[in-house]
Structure formats: C-alpha cells, structure tokens
Amino acid sequence: MTVEKNRQILLASRPRGEPSPDNFKLVETAVPEAGPGQMLLHTVYLSLDPYMRGRMNAGASYAQPVEVGEVMEGSAVCTVVTSNLPRYMAGDIVVAGTGWQEYSLSDGEGVQRVDPALGPISYALGVLGMPGLTAYTGLLNIGKPQPGETLVVAAASGAVGSVVGQIAKVKGCRVIGIAGGEEKCRFVREELGFDGCLDHRQPNLAERLQAACPSGIDIYFENVGGAVFDAVLPLLNNFARIPVCGLIAHYNATELPAGPYRVPLLMRNILVKRLTFRGFIVFDYGSQFRDFITDMSGWLREGRVKYREDITDGLENAPRELIGLLKGENFGKKLIRVSPDPTKR
Amino acid sequence: MTVEKNRQILLASRPRGEPSPDNFKLVETAVPEAGPGQMLLHTVYLSLDPYMRGRMNAGASYAQPVEVGEVMEGSAVCTVVTSNLPRYMAGDIVVAGTGWQEYSLSDGEGVQRVDPALGPISYALGVLGMPGLTAYTGLLNIGKPQPGETLVVAAASGAVGSVVGQIAKVKGCRVIGIAGGEEKCRFVREELGFDGCLDHRQPNLAERLQAACPSGIDIYFENVGGAVFDAVLPLLNNFARIPVCGLIAHYNATELPAGPYRVPLLMRNILVKRLTFRGFIVFDYGSQFRDFITDMSGWLREGRVKYREDITDGLENAPRELIGLLKGENFGKKLIRVSPDPTKR
Numbered sequence: 001m002t003v004e005k006n007r008q009i010l011l012a013s014r015p016r017g018e019p020s021p022d023n024f025k026l027v028e029t030a031v032p033e034a035g036p037g038q039m040l041l042h043t044v045y046l047s048l049d050p051y052m053r054g055r056m057n058a059g060a061s062y063a064q065p066v067e068v069g070e071v072m073e074g075s076a077v078c079t080v081v082t083s084n085l086p087r088y089m090a091g092d093i094v095v096a097g098t099g100w101q102e103y104s105l106s107d108g109e110g111v112q113r114v115d116p117a118l119g120p121i122s123y124a125l126g127v128l129g130m131p132g133l134t135a136y137t138g139l140l141n142i143g144k145p146q147p148g149e150t151l152v153v154a155a156a157s158g159a160v161g162s163v164v165g166q167i168a169k170v171k172g173c174r175v176i177g178i179a180g181g182e183e184k185c186r187f188v189r190e191e192l193g194f195d196g197c198l199d200h201r202q203p204n205l206a207e208r209l210q211a212a213c214p215s216g217i218d219i220y221f222e223n224v225g226g227a228v229f230d231a232v233l234p235l236l237n238n239f240a241r242i243p244v245c246g247l248i249a250h251y252n253a254t255e256l257p258a259g260p261y262r263v264p265l266l267m268r269n270i271l272v273k274r275l276t277f278r279g280f281i282v283f284d285y286g287s288q289f290r291d292f293i294t295d296m297s298g299w300l301r302e303g304r305v306k307y308r309e310d311i312t313d314g315l316e317n318a319p320r321e322l323i324g325l326l327k328g329e330n331f332g333k334k335l336i337r338v339s340p341d342p343t344k345r
Numbered sequence: 346m347t348v349e350k351n352r353q354i355l356l357a358s359r360p361r362g363e364p365s366p367d368n369f370k371l372v373e374t375a376v377p378e379a380g381p382g383q384m385l386l387h388t389v390y391l392s393l394d395p396y397m398r399g400r401m402n403a404g405a406s407y408a409q410p411v412e413v414g415e416v417m418e419g420s421a422v423c424t425v426v427t428s429n430l431p432r433y434m435a436g437d438i439v440v441a442g443t444g445w446q447e448y449s450l451s452d453g454e455g456v457q458r459v460d461p462a463l464g465p466i467s468y469a470l471g472v473l474g475m476p477g478l479t480a481y482t483g484l485l486n487i488g489k490p491q492p493g494e495t496l497v498v499a500a501a502s503g504a505v506g507s508v509v510g511q512i513a514k515v516k517g518c519r520v521i522g523i524a525g526g527e528e529k530c531r532f533v534r535e536e537l538g539f540d541g542c543l544d545h546r547q548p549n550l551a552e553r554l555q556a557a558c559p560s561g562i563d564i565y566f567e568n569v570g571g572a573v574f575d576a577v578l579p580l581l582n583n584f585a586r587i588p589v590c591g592l593i594a595h596y597n598a599t600e601l602p603a604g605p606y607r608v609p610l611l612m613r614n615i616l617v618k619r620l621t622f623r624g625f626i627v628f629d630y631g632s633q634f635r636d637f638i639t640d641m642s643g644w645l646r647e648g649r650v651k652y653r654e655d656i657t658d659g660l661e662n663a664p665r666e667l668i669g670l671l672k673g674e675n676f677g678k679k680l681i682r683v684s685p686d687p688t689k690r
Contacts, residue, residue: 061617062583062617062618062619222612225609225612226609229608229612238407244612244615244616245616246616247609247612247613247616250609250612250613253609262607262608263574263607263608263611264570264571264592264595264598266608266611267567267570267574267589267592267595267622268592268595269624270589270622270623270624271589271590271591271592271624271626272406272407272624273407273624274407274623274624274625274626274629275622275623275624276621276622276623276624277612277615277620277621277622277623278615278619278620278621278622278623279614279615279616279617279618279619279620279621280619281616281619284619
C-alpha cells in the first residue's frame with residue numbers, strides 16, 4: 001500500500017448563523033505512522049450529524065468546541081491499516097471518533113468494533129450506532145411509550161426520527177411524523193409505516209397536526225424546536241412526556257426570536273397538564289448499548305425497522321453536505337463515503 | 346344552638362388582572378338542614394391558597410372554574426353540627442371542601458377526619474394537609490433530594506415553600522430560600538433553619554443567588570415563576586430537577602411579558618444540562634397521604650419541621666386577604682378563622 005498524503009477538513013473560522021464553505025478548510029498532510037500503543041485508521045464512512053453545528057461555536061456546551069484550525073469533530077467507520085494494539089489487527093472494521101479526515105491515529109479509546117453480520121457496516125453510524133441509541137434510549141427511558149398512545153416526531157425521515165417512530169410502532173403507539181416535502185412524507189408513511197406524516201413546508205401545520213392527532217399527543221420526541229414545537233404544545237395531553245434530544249431549528253440562530261416572552265405559557269402548560277420535559281444526551285445511556293444492539297438488530301432482521309441512508313462520495317463534499325443537513329436537504333441518514341466500502345469490493 | 350343565618354362569599358364577577366373586592370359578594374342565606382345521607386358542617390378555619398385565583402378565571406384548567414354567582418371554592422376545618430351519616434357525629438372535626446361560607450352540607454365525599462392529637466386542628470389545612478402534601482410529594486417524587494445537593498425554593502416562609510425547604514434539610518440538602526422582605530428572610534434562616542434566604546425585593550437577585558449557591562442548583566421547586574425563575578435558570582446544574590407546582594408571579598397577569606421569545610433558550614438549557622421539568626398537582630399523589638402524615642407528624646414532634654400560620658378573623662375579610670396573599674402580604678400559611686376553634690375554648 002503506497003500511502004502518500006492525508007486529507008483533513010479543519011474549522012477555518014466560526015460561523016455566525018448559517019455556516020458557509022469559508023468556515024472550513026481542506027488541507028493535505030503526511031499520513032501519520034502508528035507508534036507504540038496506536039493504530040492507523042483509514043476512514044470509510046464519515047457521519048454527518050446536527051450536533052456538529054454546536055461544536056463550531058465558541059463556548060462549552062455539554063462538550064468542548066472544536067478550536068479554529070483543528071480538524072472538525074466526527075465519528076467514522078474505518079478499516080484498521082496497521083495496529084500496535086493487541087486487540088486490533090489490519091483489516092478490522094471499527095467505529096472511532098476520527099474527525100473529518102482520511103487517516104487518523106487511535107489508541108483504542110472509545111473505539112467500537114463493527115460486526116458486519118448485523119448489517120451494512122455503515123449502519124454502525126446510524127440505526128445501529130449513536131443516532132439509533134439516541135432514539136432508543138430517549139424514547140424508552142423518557143418517552144415511556146404505552147400501547148394506544150400517540151407519538152409525534154419531526155425530522156421523521158432522518159436518522160433519529162425515523163427510528164423513534166418505528167420503535168414507537170413496535171410498542172403499539174399511533175405515530176405521526178413531520179418532515180420537509182411530500183417525497184419524504186410519502187416515504188415515512190409508505191416505507192416506514194407511520195400512521196401519518198405532515199409536510200412542515202405546507203401552511204397551517206398546527207391545524208393539520210390537530211386533525212392528525214384527534215386524541216391529542218402523549219409523547220413528543222423533540223429534535224427540532226421552532227414552529228413544530230409551537231404546533232405541538234397545545235395538543236399535549238395530561239401527563240405527556242417530552243424527551244428533548246435536539247433543537248435543529250435553532251442551531252443556526254444568532255438571536256432569540258421576537259417576543260412575547262412565552263416561557264410563562266410553557267410553564268403553565270407544564271403545571272396544568274403535568275408534563276415532563278427531560279433533556280438527554282446519548283452518552284448518558286451508554287450502559288444500555290448492549291440491549292439496544294440486541295433489540296435493534298432483531299427489529300431490522302424482522303423488517304420492523306427500516307432505514308434509509310443518503311451517501312455522498314468524497315471528503316471534500318462534507319462541508320457542503322453539513323450545511324445542507326442543517327437545512328433539511330438530506331433524505332435519510334447523511335454519510336460521506338471517504339474511501340470504498342471494503343465489504344462491497 | 347340557635348342557628349339563624351349562613352353567610353357566604355360568592356364570585357360576583359371575574360377579575361381582569363389583580364382581583365378587587367368588587368369581584369366578591371357577601372350574602373346571607375338560611376342555614377340549610379341536613380337531609381338523609383348528609384351532615385351539616387360549621388366552618389372553623391377557611392384556607393386561602395394561591396390556586397383560588399385560577400378558579401376565578403373562565404375556562405377549564407385542571408379543575409373547573411367557579412361560576413359567577415357561585416360560592417367561592419375552598420377547603421376548611423369544620424365541626425359537625427348534625428349528621429345523618431353513620432361515620433360522623435356532632436362534634437367531630439373534619440376537613441371538607443366547603444367553599445367560602447359559615448355553614449355547608451356534605452355527603453361525606455372527600456371529607457377527611459382531623460386527628461387533634463397530631464397538632465392544632467388548623468394544621469390539617471397546611472403542614473398536615475394539602476400544602477404539606479404538595480411539598481412532600483413534589484419534592485420527594487420529582488425533586489429526589491440527595492445529601493449534599495443544593496435546593497432553592499421561593500415563597501420560603503409560606504405554606505408550601507417552608508415545608509419544602511425543611512424536608513430538604515431533613516434529607517441532607519443545602520437549602521436557600523427566597524422571600525419578600527427581611528423579616529420573612531430572617532424567620533426562614535433563624536426559625537426554619539435554611540442555610541440562607543434572599544429578599545427578592547432587593548436588587549441584583551441573580552448575583553446574590555449565584556453567590557449563595559457556589560455549587561449551583563440541583564433542585565428548584567417552582568412555585569412562583571417570574572424573576573426568580575430567570576435568576577435560577579443559569580445556575581441549574583446538569584441533571585437538575587424542577588418540580589413545577591405553581592406560578593404565583595403570573596396568576597394576575599393579563600398578557601405575556603414582552604419578548605424576546607425565550608422558549609428556545611429554556612429548551613437549550615433543558616437539552617444541554619439534561620434538566621427535568623415536571624408539573625404536578627397534589628391530587629396526583631393522593632395515595633401517598635398516609636406516608637406523608639406519618640413522616641410529617643413525626644418531624645413536627647421532633648421539631649425538625651416548624652410551621653407558621655397567619656390567621657385573620659372573620660369570613661368577611663377573606664376577599665381582602667386573598668388579594669393580599671397574591672401579593673405576598675401574608676407571613677405564613679393564610680387562614681380565616683370563621684368561628685372559634687373548639688379545641689381552644
């Protein structure tokens with residue numbers, strides 16, 4: 001193998017509002033060599049996820065930001081090129097927090113082996129990985145779905161939303177999705193088997209949601225915020241649960257929307273309807289990973305959970321695709337294929 | 346006993362904003378006679394509570410509103426005058442949802458017997474009654490206090506706040522109260538044993554609260570809303586719990602405060618800090634009443650929970666005192682003594 005250069009994408013500057021291609025910089029460096037206790041990884045699939053927008057801002061959130069000039073943060077499915085670690089050998093397939101680059105070194109920390117028997121190896125970044133675990137743990141631990149209840153989830157064709165809705169169907173819920181555009185909505189209804197899916201780009205979302213949820217809403221899995229949240233709030237039933245997983249509608253915001261100051265209205269709803277809002281981050285539930293893999297690989301096998309990917313070739317396209325992801329332009333779980341999939345050669 | 350007339354206070358009109366005396370009307374009617382399956386009650390102590398403001402508005406909340414022309418809703422400690430119910434006899438002392446009147450009929454539903462051995466009979470409307478159960482169930486079921494954690498509660502000298510803080514002390518928490526005026530704050534610190542108490546009428550509440558909570562806030566028992574909530578939010582620790590019990594700062598509001606629309610900021614806090622906001626109403630936890638009475642009467646006996654009442658004589662003063670309660674003019678649990686306490690004759 002003649003390896004000559006490593007391509008990396010750095011954070012060139014911090015965006016104000018929507019990121020632009022200028023905020024990223026593609027550089028070429030030497031491919032590093034694995035020292036003692038290290039292995040060299042070659043990126044196959046890089047995952048693009050909404051949380052990456054947060055890492056581009058200064059100031060700590062639940063994780064540290066990426067510094068300007070550093071490689072953009074991200075997880076990837078990789079092949080092991082060379083290994084000085086006893087647990088891994090060349091040719092192994094793993095998931096690691098490589099960042100946006102073709103080659104990376106790892107000491108094995110946080111690395112997880114990918115079992116190709118469970119499904120395509122790219123699934124380890126989606127339905128069998130972090131987004132799937134997010135859907136599974138947030139829905140089951142906080143949403144606590146009961147048969148006959150109504151669940152609403154937005155970004156319903158996406159990596160998390162699609163899984164939330166399908167698990168809720170497995171648990172006997174009535175499931176209404178929200179997505180951008182009729183093509184996605186049709187997919188959600190016809191392929192994923194949701195009971196309904198509304199296009200948030202069409203007018204009168206609140207009225208259409210009310211019509212689609214004649215018994216109100218018992219679980220709202222919050223991953224978008226914004227206008228969807230405003231439409232959901234009046235429809236929540238007593239004792240409804242709202243796992244708060246993401247707020248993609250606000251990630252590019254530079255200031256708060258105009259008033260009035262509606263927090264008292266939200267709090268009044270929480271009080272009178274005895275609502276539960278609980279935020280969570282997938283790392284809080286890492287201990288449930290094994291249960292998750294068992295359940296989810298079973299549901300995939302049985303055809304009870306279906307999963308769609310949206311793959312773009314070429315590391316150089318990652319900035320453009322992340323910008324698009326934040327505007328809902330992807331259709332399914334967004335991946336960058338950085339090098340050929342070794343299981344498909 | 347020569348009973349000639351019954352005095353009642355009716356809802357004369359619905360307030361817009363702060364209630365005024367015009368919204369109430371004192372009338373005299375005949376004292377009713379207990380028919381089959383009924384008993385006649387004579388009100389001793391009438392409880393005044395913030396929830397009553399909500400009942401004066403049109404439109405359903407978690408309970409139906411009082412209709413204009415109806416007797417104002419309320420609970421009272423009463424003596425049984427005559428009884429056609431096998432379980433009660435003349436002279437018994439009970440708590441019942443009598444409304445604001447001197448005499449009332451009851452079929453026994455929702456009535457609870459008062460045990461004078463547990464404390465003054467008026468306590469059945471406070472520390473040993475609904476406000477105490479509110480504090481106990483909200484704190485223990487939702488707040489889940491752990492030794493060494495910091496709890497903040499407002500209206501700290503009041504019927505609910507004072508009990509929340511003292512139970513949290515029993516559970517090993519550091520407790521900071523918020524109250525209106527230095528006299529109340531001194532009482533909260535010196536008599537109730539809170540670790541600190543801040544006067545919300547003085548400037549710079551946010552800065553003073555931060556100084557009083559150097560390790561942040563793990564539990565905020567929400568019973569006021571408004572400026573206190575705004576001061577608390579930035580100080581909440583990861584995994585903080587917020588039982589939402591009341592929002593007295595907003596009960597007289599006729600419109601939402603000016604913008605910006607801060608809901609996204611609140612939701613971001615919920616997400617990033619993995620907060621739990623959960624609304625509750627005391628009736629949700631009625632099954633815990635027996636545990637509550639056992640624990641609370643023990644804590645009272647041991648001097649671990651202290652309790653202050655603010656008693657005004659005369660049913661005719663109830664409207665004025667409710668108006669004052671909504672402005673924080675009471676100092677301790679507000680009661681109207683409608684007739685002499687039979688245990689103190």
